[in-house]
Amino acid sequence: MNEQSTLEVVAAEIRATLGIAGDAPIRSESLLFYDLSFTSLDMLDLLFRVESHFQIAIPEGTFYELTKGVLADNDFAQEGMLTPKGRERLLVLLYDSPPKIFPERIHIKTFLRYCTVGAIVRLVDYKLKMKVRD
Amino acid sequence: MFEFIQSIAMVPEAGKATGEAVVPSERPMLADHFPGVPILPGSLLIELAAQIAGPLAEEMVKLRYGLNRWAILGMVRDAKFIQPVPLPAGLKLTAEVRRCEAASVVLQVSVEDRGQLALRGELVMMMVETTPDWEGAIRARNERLAKWRAVR
Numbered sequence: 001m002n003e004q005s006t007l008e009v010v011a012a013e014i015r016a017t018l019g020i021a022g023d024a025p026i027r028s029e030s031l032l033f034y035d036l037s038f039t040s041l042d043m044l045d046l047l048f049r050v051e052s053h054f055q056i057a058i059p060e061g062t063f064y065e066l067t068k069g070v071l072a073d074n075d076f077a078q079e080g081m082l083t084p085k086g087r088e089r090l091l092v093l094l095y096d097s098p099p100k101i102f103p104e105r106i107h108i109k110t111f112l113r114y115c116t117v118g119a120i121v122r123l124v125d126y127k128l129k130m131k132v133r134d
Numbered sequence: 135m136f137e138f139i140q141s142i143a144m145v146p147e148a149g150k151a152t153g154e155a156v157v158p159s160e161r162p163m164l165a166d167h168f169p170g171v172p173i174l175p176g177s178l179l180i181e182l183a184a185q186i187a188g189p190l191a192e193e194m195v196k197l198r199y200g201l202n203r204w205a206i207l208g209m210v211r212d213a214k215f216i217q218p219v220p221l222p223a224g225l226k227l228t229a230e231v232r233r234c235e236a237a238s239v240v241l242q243v244s245v246e247d248r249g250q251l252a253l254r255g256e257l258v259m260m261m262v263e264t265t266p267d268w269e270g271a272i273r274a275r276n277e278r279l280a281k282w283r284a285v286r
Contacts, residue, residue, distance in 0.1 A: 041209055044208070044209070044258065048211065048258075059235065060235040060237055060238075
């Protein structure tokens with residue numbers, strides 16, 4: 001599935017999550033929490049929906065692990081907050097989110113707050129790729 | 135709010151719980167729903183299912199992650215009210231875990247009235263960390279569960 005069609009599905013699931021009209025524009029660069037007024041429950045609902053649609057698993061901690069990559073736990077975060085290296089990795093992963101929305105100190109449980117629609121599309125495409133590989 | 139549940143039996147290893155509830159017709163809060171034709175409100179059916187699902191979710195998270203968390207109903211992702219429940223009612227409640235994570239538990243729930251399915255739904259319990267001011271609530275929950283379990 002190419003990115004455009006993943007985007008279309010993710011956009012449809014966002015509309016369903018928020019209960020908004022089918023023709024309401026959802027753009028790749030829209031920030032879920034800032035532009036679309038997502039709550040953490042909406043995010044959970046959206047992830048359940050895309051899991052179900054694409055038959056993929058996005059367990060708790062997925063985003064943490066993807067962001068951490070090969071960094072050691074202590075290099076990535078300390079006492080629940082990202083280290084400078086960890087923060088740098090998050091900004092690379094979320095390259096399409098405006099840097100100004102990221103606070104200086106970022107809690108590890110808040111990554112999803114900074115996601116664009118496009119970041120969710122990339123996550124889905126990554127999971128689909130892993131699924132094919134398995 | 136919890137007085138309708140009569141009993142609960144949980145098997146966290148299997149991710150399942152069953153319970154029984156009895157709802158009389160003469161409660162003031164139900165009196166106008168509806169005069170002469172008392173029917174249990176659908177929102178109360180959901181609440182009763184959640185009262186079984188919540189303790190199961192807490193047991194599951196304790197078993198799987200070693201965490202003592204408090205279950206709060208976060209989402210009703212799906213609910214079908216298959217038939218009205220006339221009052222008074224004796225209900226059989228079931229909950230089955232579909233997904234268990236430290237922060238949330240998804241459960242399939244159902245309610246039967248007189249052997250007929252009345253509600254089928256999917257609930258998401260958010261598993262929150264408690265603070266010292268929850269002490270009274272936790273004590274009440276533990277007493278309630280002990281009473282419900284003793285009936286079995």
